[in-house]
Amino acid sequence: MQGKPWGRKSLEFKVHSLIDKVYKPLNLYIAWEKVRANKGSGGVDRVSIEDFEQNLPQNLEEIHRLLKEDRYLPQPVRRVWIPKLNGDKRPLGIPAVRDRVVQQALLNRMQRIFEPKFCDCSFGFRPGQSPHRAIEKVEEYLKTGCQWVVIMDPIIRTLC
Numbered sequence: 001m002q003g004k005p006w007g008r009k010s011l012e013f014k015v016h017s018l019i020d021k022v023y024k025p026l027n028l029y030i031a032w033e034k035v036r037a038n039k040g041s042g043g044v045d046r047v048s049i050e051d052f053e054q055n056l057p058q059n060l061e062e063i064h065r066l067l068k069e070d071r072y073l074p075q076p077v078r079r080v081w082i083p084k085l086n087g088d089k090r091p092l093g094i095p096a097v098r099d100r101v102v103q104q105a106l107l108n109r110m111q112r113i114f115e116p117k118f119c120d121c122s123f124g125f126r127p128g129q130s131p132h133r134a135i136e137k138v139e140e141y142l143k144t145g146c147q148w149v150v151i152m153d154p155i156i157r158t159l160c
Helices: 025-038 050-055 056-068 095-115 131-143 154-159
Strands: 078-083 089-094
Touching: 025 056, 050 056, 050 089, 050 095, 056 095, 078 095
Parallel strands: none
Antiparallel strands: 078 089
16 A cells, blocks of 8 residues: 555554544534635525635534534535537536535545545546646656557547
């Protein structure tokens, strides 16, 4: 296994339950800080970052309570269409701010567990990685004589 031990004596450790760690108030607050830093629009409820922040303690307490009681339900995602360079449009889903906080809180916990287990050649949705870095890695493999690319993103398949 690769990566950091995260304060453990061994890189191998078991995680028996995540949800109680996800809804910890400190984790929810840290998640909120990341959501606020990313900015963005509100979801279908039209609650903005600023609106959410006005009642921050109550909002985070409600998320905590609903997750703890196993009663949290995410809201539908607001669909907007973003223009592309070729004149077409692509769909973009915008979650509600509270759903973004929950997603970030879950990511905070799961990333510590799973990120150290990923291979260096894995690029999908990982911190510090990008499609450009994936293309560089494919080019490195091709220079060493590799001839096959397997289970890659469509943008890479068109380049190989």
